[in-house]
Amino acid sequence: MEKQLRTDFKKIIESSNFSETEIITKEKYLNKFIQNGFPGKKNEDWKFLDLNQAIKSNIENLDYFNENLPNEVNPKIYVDGLEHNKIVFINGRIEKIDFKYEESDKFEIIDKFDSKSLLNDVNSLVDLNSALTNKYYKIQVKEHYTVKKPVILYNLTTSKISSKNINIRLDFNLEPNSALKIIDYSIDKSEKNFVNIVYNFNLEKDAILKNYKLDKEENNNIKYSYNNINLDTNSVAENFILSLGSSFIKNEINCNLNGKYSSAFVNGIFNLDNNKNHEIRTSINHLNENTKSYQLIKSVLGENTKSAYQGKIFVKSNAQKTDGYQLSKAILLSDNAEFNAKPELEIYADDVKCSHGSASGSLNQDSIFYIMSRGLNYIEAKELLINGFLLDVVEKVTDNEIKNLIKNIMGLKE
Amino acid sequence: MRDKQVQDLKEYKYGFSTDIDTIKAPKGLSEDVIKFISNIKKEPKWLLEWRLKAYNRLKVLKEPDWQKPKYPKIDYQDLYYYSAPKSFKEKPKNLDELDPKLLETYKKLGIPLQEQKRLNGIAVDAVFDSVSVATTFKDTLTKQGIIFCSISEAIQKHPELVKKYLGSVIPITDHYFATLNSAVFTDGSFVYVPPGVKCPMELSTYFRINASDTGQFERTLIIADKGSYVSYLEGCTAPMRDENQLHAANVELVALDDAEIKYSTVQNWYPGDKDGKGGIYNFVTKRGLCQGKNSKISWTQVETGSAITWKYPSCILKGDNSIGEFYSIAITNNHQKADTGTKMIHIGKNTKSKIISKGISAGYSDMTYRGLVDISKNAKNSSNYTQCDSLLMGNKCGAHTVPYIKNKNSDSNIAHEATTSKISEDQLHYCQQRGLNSEDAVGLIVNGFCKEVLQQLPMEFAVEAQKLVGISLEGSVG
Numbered sequence: 072m073e074k075q076l077r078t079d080f081k082k083i084i085e086s087s088n089f090s091e092t093e094i095i096t097k098e099k100y101l102n103k104f105i106q107n108g109f110p111g112k113k114n115e116d117w118k119f120l121d122l123n124q125a126i127k128s129n130i131e132n133l134d135y136f137n138e139n140l141p142n143e144v145n146p147k148i149y150v151d152g153l154e155h156n157k158i159v160f161i162n163g164r165i166e167k168i169d170f171k172y173e174e175s176d177k178f179e180i181i182d183k184f185d186s187k188s189l190l191n192d193v194n195s196l197v198d199l200n201s202a203l204t205n206k207y208y209k210i211q212v213k214e215h216y217t218v219k220k221p222v223i224l225y226n227l228t229t230s231k232i233s234s235k236n237i238n239i240r241l242d243f244n245l246e247p248n249s250a251l252k253i254i255d256y257s258i259d260k261s262e263k264n265f266v267n268i269v270y271n272f273n274l275e276k277d278a279i280l281k282n283y284k285l286d287k288e289e290n291n292n293i294k295y296s297y298n299n300i301n302l303d304t305n306s307v308a309e310n311f312i313l314s315l316g317s318s319f320i321k322n323e324i325n326c327n328l329n330g331k332y333s334s335a336f337v338n339g340i341f342n343l344d345n346n347k348n349h350e351i352r353t354s355i356n357h358l359n360e361n362t363k364s365y366q367l368i369k370s371v372l373g374e375n376t377k378s379a380y381q382g383k384i385f386v387k388s389n390a391q392k393t394d395g396y397q398l399s400k401a402i403l404l405s406d407n408a409e410f411n412a413k414p415e416l417e418i419y420a421d422d423v424k425c426s427h428g429s430a431s432g433s434l435n436q437d438s439i440f441y442i443m444s445r446g447l448n449y450i451e452a453k454e455l456l457i458n459g460f461l462l463d464v465v466e467k468v469t470d471n472e473i474k475n476l477i478k479n480i481m482g483l484k485e
Numbered sequence: 486m487r488d489k490q491v492q493d494l495k496e497y498k499y500g501f502s503t504d505i506d507t508i509k510a511p512k513g514l515s516e517d518v519i520k521f522i523s524n525i526k527k528e529p530k531w532l533l534e535w536r537l538k539a540y541n542r543l544k545v546l547k548e549p550d551w552q553k554p555k556y557p558k559i560d561y562q563d564l565y566y567y568s569a570p571k572s573f574k575e576k577p578k579n580l581d582e583l584d585p586k587l588l589e590t591y592k593k594l595g596i597p598l599q600e601q602k603r604l605n606g607i608a609v610d611a612v613f614d615s616v617s618v619a620t621t622f623k624d625t626l627t628k629q630g631i632i633f634c635s636i637s638e639a640i641q642k643h644p645e646l647v648k649k650y651l652g653s654v655i656p657i658t659d660h661y662f663a664t665l666n667s668a669v670f671t672d673g674s675f676v677y678v679p680p681g682v683k684c685p686m687e688l689s690t691y692f693r694i695n696a697s698d699t700g701q702f703e704r705t706l707i708i709a710d711k712g713s714y715v716s717y718l719e720g721c722t723a724p725m726r727d728e729n730q731l732h733a734a735n736v737e738l739v740a741l742d743d744a745e746i747k748y749s750t751v752q753n754w755y756p757g758d759k760d761g762k763g764g765i766y767n768f769v770t771k772r773g774l775c776q777g778k779n780s781k782i783s784w785t786q787v788e789t790g791s792a793i794t795w796k797y798p799s800c801i802l803k804g805d806n807s808i809g810e811f812y813s814i815a816i817t818n819n820h821q822k823a824d825t826g827t828k829m830i831h832i833g834k835n836t837k838s839k840i841i842s843k844g845i846s847a848g849y850s851d852m853t854y855r856g857l858v859d860i861s862k863n864a865k866n867s868s869n870y871t872q873c874d875s876l877l878m879g880n881k882c883g884a885h886t887v888p889y890i891k892n893k894n895s896d897s898n899i900a901h902e903a904t905t906s907k908i909s910e911d912q913l914h915y916c917q918q919r920g921l922n923s924e925d926a927v928g929l930i931v932n933g934f935c936k937e938v939l940q941q942l943p944m945e946f947a948v949e950a951q952k953l954v955g956i957s958l959e960g961s962v963g
Contacts, residue, residue, distance in 0.1 A: 115551070388880045403895035406862065412890040414901070421877035421907040429890055432898035 072133075073105050079135035080202065087205045089184075096186055100202035107195035116194065119379035119411040120350045125293055125319050130263050135203055135236045137163055142229065148258055150223060153476055155254075159225040162261075163237035165206060170222075177216040181209040188242050188271060193325075196295050200238045200269045209242040212249040212278075221252040221281075221473060226268070228261035228292065239268045245278035245306075252281040252470060259290035259317070268296040274306040276330070281470055284312045286320055287480050294320040304330030311468055312339040313477060314349045314378075321350040328355070328362040328390075337366045338467045339380075342457075342481070344373035354383040357390040357423075364394070369464050370401040370431075371457050372408035379411040382427070388419040397427035402434055402460060458483055510567035516540065519668055522567050526637050526671075529644060539657040539667035548661045553853045553885065554793045554822030556766060559731060566669045566702070625685070631715075632677040633688055636704055639675035646677055650708055654737040654774045654801070662733040663770040666702045670735065673703035678713040678744075687943050689718040692734075705736040709744035711777065716747040718946055729757075729792060734769045742777030742804070747785070749942055751950055754790035761820025761849070764792025771798035775807035775833075783810040784827065785941045787950045789957040792821060797855065799828035802836035802864075809838040812938040814950075816957045817850030817882070826856035826873075826888075831864035831897070840871040843935050847878035847958055853885040860897045867897040875905040876934055878927075878958070928955040 080101055084094055110116065111123030126133065142161040149157070159167040168180065184207045190197050212218055226239070245251055255268075274280055282298065294317050300308045312322050326335040339351045355364040370378040384395040401410040414427040434456055442452035462483055468474040510521045519540055523533040548559075626633050632643060640647050657667045674690045692703065709715050732754065738746050748771075757764025767790075773782035784798040794817075800809030811827040829838035838858070846852040854873045875884035886903045908930050916926035932939070932951055939947050939954075 391880070401892070403892060406895050408893075408895060410890075410892045412888075412901075414886075414888060414890075414903070416875075416886040416903060416905055417883070418875070418877065418885060418905050419883045420880045421882075422880075423877075424906060426902070426904040427886070428903070429888070429901040430899065431890070431892040433895045 072108070075133070076101065076105060076135055082136040083203060083205055092186070093184055096189070097202050100189075100198045104195050104198040104202060107198070110195055116352065116381070119377075119381070119413075120319075120321055120348055122196075122293070122295070122321070125348070126265060129291070129293060129319075130234050130265060132234055133236055133265060134234055137232070137235055137237060142166055148225060148227060150256065150476065153221070153472055155220050156218070156222045157225060158222065159227065160239060161227045162229060162232050162235075163239055163266075165208065172220040173218060174216070177213045178218065179211040179213070181211060182207060183209075185209070190269070190271060190299055193297065193299070196267055197269055197297055199236075200240055200267050200297075203236070204238045204240040207240060207242075209244060211244045212246060212251050214246040215248045216246075217250040218252065221254055221470070223254045223256050226255065226257040226266075228259050228264060228266070230260045230262075232261050233263050236265045236267065239266070241270050243270065243272045243280075245272070245274045245280060247276040247278065249275075250279040252473070253283070254473065254476075255282075255284040255296075257286055257288065257294075257316075259288050259292055262291040264292045266292055266294045268294070270296075270298045272298065272300040272308070274300065274302045274308060274333075276304050276306065278303070278306045280306075280308045281473075282308065282310045283468070283473055283477070284310075284322060285477070285480060286312075286314055286316050288316040290316055291318050293318070295323075296321070297323045298325065300324070300326045300335065302326065302328050302330060302333035302335065305332045306330065307333070308335045309469060310335070310337045311477075312337070312351055313480070314339065314341045314351065315343070315481075317349070318346065319348045321352065323352045325353075326355045326364070328357050328364070329359060331359050332361050333359070334363040334365075336364070336467070337368075337382075338464050339368040340461055340464050340481075341368075341370040341372070341378040342461060343371070343376040343378060346375045348377045350379040350381070352381040354385065355395065357384070357386045357393040357395060359387075359390055361392045362390060362394075364396070366397045367464055367467060368399040369461055370399075370410055371461065372401060372403050372405065372410060374405045375407045376405075377409040377411070379413075381413045381415070383415040383417065384425055384427070386418040386420050386423055386425065390420050391422040393420060393423040393425065395423070395425040399429045400460075401431035402457065403431065404434070507568050509565045512565055513562040514540075514564070514566060514669065518566050522669060522671060525567070526640070528640055531648065532640060535652070535657065536668050539664050540669075542657060543661070543664050543668055546661050546664060552795055553824045553855075554795065554851060556729070556793055559766070561665075564731065567671055629682050629685065630679040631682060631684055632675065634675055636670075636673045636675045636706060639706075643675075643677070646708065647675070647706070650706055650737070650739055651704075652737075654739060654772045655735050655770055659770070662768045663735055666704060666733050666735040666770070670702045670704040673705040673734070674707075675705070676707040676715060676717065678709045678715045680711040680713060682710075682713045684713070684715040687716050687718055689720070691720050701730075701732045701734070703734045705734070707737070707746055707748070708739045709741065709746045709780075711741045712743040714745045716943060717749070718943060719748070719750045720753070729764060729766055731766045732769065732791075736769070736771040736798075738773035738782055740773065740775050740777060740780035740782050740807075743779045744777060745781040745783075746773065747783045748773070748798075749785040749946055751787045751942075751946055751953065752790050752794070753953060756790045756819065756821050757792040759819045761792070764821070765790065767791035767794045767796065769796040771796060772801065773799065773809070774801045775804050775809060775836075777807070778804045778833075779806045780804050781808040781810070783808075783812075783941070785812045785938065786814070786825075787938070787942070787953065788813070788815040788823060788825060789953050791823075794821075794823040794825055797826050797828055799830070800838065801830045801832065802838065802867075803832045804836075805833040806835045807833055808836070811838075811840045811842070812941045813842045814845070814935045814938045814954065815843070815852060815854075816845045816954060817847070817852045818957055819848045819850060821848075821850045822852070823850075824853040824855055826854045828857040829859070829869060830857075831860040831867040831869070834863070834865045834867070836864055836867045838869045840869070840873070841937050842871075842873040843938055844873070844875040844884055845878070845931060845934070845958070846875070846882040846884050849881045851883045851885075853887060854903075855887045855889075857889040857891070858899055858901070859889075859891045860894050860899065862893045864894055865896045867894065869897075869899045869901075871899075871901040873903045874934070875903075876931070877905065877907050927958060931955075931958060
């Protein structure tokens with residue numbers, strides 16, 4: 072692996088124009104990754120989902136260099152019925168940026184590399200991302216501006232590529248009192264690639280971020296996504312993860328509640344069938360007074376599937392009056408399904424209200440009987456109950472248009 | 486005046502040591518030391534081989550390091566692995582032959598072995614450093630066919646039972662400290678309850694570490710045969726010493742068809758002084774196997790002592806319809822640290838488990854609940870309920886919850902709840918308004934918080950435990 076990495080790294084450096092210092096930093100991250108490799112079962116954070124194993128058994132000869140040829144954007148891929156701004160990635164390369172609904176002086180797209188924004192000591196995959204990304208973009212939303220339409224980040228892979236490692240990195244800076252809605256929307260036509268996405272959000276005072284991740288299309292890629300969100304005073308971050316299509320995906324969200332009265336929400340849905348392995352891992356760090364967090368994760372697990380939820384609430388000793396809540400629920404539909412949870416509390420302050428709950432089990436037979444006695448057949452009754460179970464999470468989405476989009480994707484009736 | 490009272494109470498009242506001549510094994514861990522222990526205890530050959538096998542494995546094994554409370558590296562060559570009062574070369578036949586100094590020690594600890602002979606109540610097996618010094622009420626128990634003696638005695642008198650069950654729940658291939666114990670264990674209690682017998686009294690062991698530089702490695706084995714019932718209590722204390730002492734015990738429980746074992750612990754090892762100097766490292770492996778159908782194992786623990794407590798009393802629910810229970814109160818104050826919880830492994834059908842854990846941390850202490858609920862594929866219709874609550878006093882301490890939940894069966898249900906909070910001002914105000922001072926008010930509220938667990942303890946222990954809860958938190962408020 073090391074040899075391959077080094078030669079591919081060289082190719083990436085040659086094909087881009089980095090400065091001397093950039094190359095040195097990138098090399099540092101590469102060495103760090105080579106030292107640690109892909110995380111596996113022995114790593115506590117990857118206990119339930121072994122990435123090393125998954126890559127080994129699914130991808131032969133993983134290639135880290137992507138030729139970076141331009142692709143045509145087919146407008147057919149755009150989401151219907153929702154006016155939106157777009158950023159289109161095709162095979163990891165930005166092909167289109169379109170902010171036609173916005174006032175152009177109210178936001179800025181910076182493509183200058185800034186070494187300060189690099190994330191250190193997170194995990195080896197973020198190091199890999201820092202080493203191999205060839206483009207760096209930062210989206211800056213100006214003070215007091217609310218981005219009118221949601222920004223959809225299309226992440227497209229075509230059937231042209233296989234056994235590739237795709238690294239994507241985006242930064243967002245929300246200046247005081249600004250607001251941004253983004254939707255991560257992946258369309259996969261490729262197979263056997265390892266997609267590694269890192270977003271870094273910085274929310275200044277009173278900023279509002281709504282961050283939705285929709286993974287809907289059936290595909291055989293292995294995906295990892297890491298979002299780091301720093302929140303200043305009175306800012307709000309709402310996250311929603313819809314985990315449906317990929318055969319292997321891990322979504323990780325790290326929120327640092329740095330400012331007083333800041334709050335973070337993470338809601339997620341797993342609705343899995345056919346040998347899928349999904350995980351959500353969150354860590355919410357309450358670092359200041361009067362901060363709040365809320366998490367709700369629900370799973371419906373079919374044949375041969377596995378879902379895991381690792382959620383951590385950390386409360387620093389000065390973060391008094393913290394309110395933290397975490398709930399994970401799972402319905403197992405098959406004897407081959409598996410649900411793992413590790414809801415963790417680490418608390419160093421005394422005046423806090425923190426709790427978590429976790430429940431898993433089968434569909435309630437009494438409920439099915441009740442519905443069937445009203446004339447529905449077994450399959451309909453089951454569907455009704457599952458939809459109701461999941462709708463609970465969808466209803467947490469605060470943006471109505473996007474909520475309807477999610478309902479459509481999931482086939483839930485309005 | 487009141488300050489002085491508080492001061493007296495805060496001090497560890499079991500902190501004295503007994504000046505008594507002892508025989509010790511040579512310092513350090515080696516094959517010779519193991520042979521020495523085995524020899525002095527006149528053990529059969531198979532046991533020595535078993536010990537050596539464990540020792541050989543230990544040589545390649547690494548100490549685990551995933552726990553929350555970190556501790557300085559233990560020098561295993563700087564410990565005595567065997568220490569016994571000299572008068573024990575020939576084991577005394579009855580209490581009258583016992584060294585009066587030993588009797589005095591236990592009297593000071595509140596366990597008058599002599600009087601126990603006459604009073605009705607609890608049968609006690611007292612373990613002093615490495616050996617069991619006395620077992621009371623033997624006759625009454627023998628009449629019913631119950632075997633209650635030290636494990637050394639059991640090895641001599643009931644080798645077939647020991648051979649069959651020793652290591653059946655905690656094999657020598659287990660983790661580091663369990664394997665260490667298998668190699669060097671010195672004494673402990675042995676209980677066998679024959680089929681259909683309900684043990685008429687509480688059985689109890691009292692552990693005492695006296696000598697310095699010694700580790701205590703006892704091994705307890707309890708077997709409840711078909712349809713039997715036994716309730717077992719365990720208490721522990723140690724003298725105040727500046728160095729940290731290691732206590733790595735193994736406890737194995739086996740419940741056959743329809744049998745029930747109730748195991749209660751009040752652990753009050755020396756916790757170290759208020760600056761965190763000294764104290765016992767309590768690294769214990771406790772595991773129960775519900776082997777038979779309809780069997781039940783219930784753990785209750787009150788953990789107030791030790792500098793570091795690191796243990797997870799577990800239940801393996803192998804038999805169909807078996808039940809596992811775990812009730813725990815863990816209190817840490819000053820610089821104490823605890824990483825404790827349980828494991829419930831569901832293997833059989835219709836198995837049920839319940840976990841109630843209450844953690845209280847004050848001062849500069851740190852407490853972690855770590856637990857595993859694992860429902861395997863074949864454990865149809867199983868269920869688990871877990872509740873773990875933590876109470877924090879002050880913002881210098883920590884309370885953490887790390888549950889692992891694994892469900893592989895669609896017919897099974899797992900429910901887990903956890904909360905962390907502090908004593909509410911309203912509750913304190915209410916109590917103080919009615920004339921309680923703040924210390925008493927906290928004591929009352931904390932006892933209420935722990936009530937669900939305290940109720941599970943046998944009467945005699947419940948009273949003691951309730952007092953202990955109060956004393957452990959003295960001085961942590963206000």
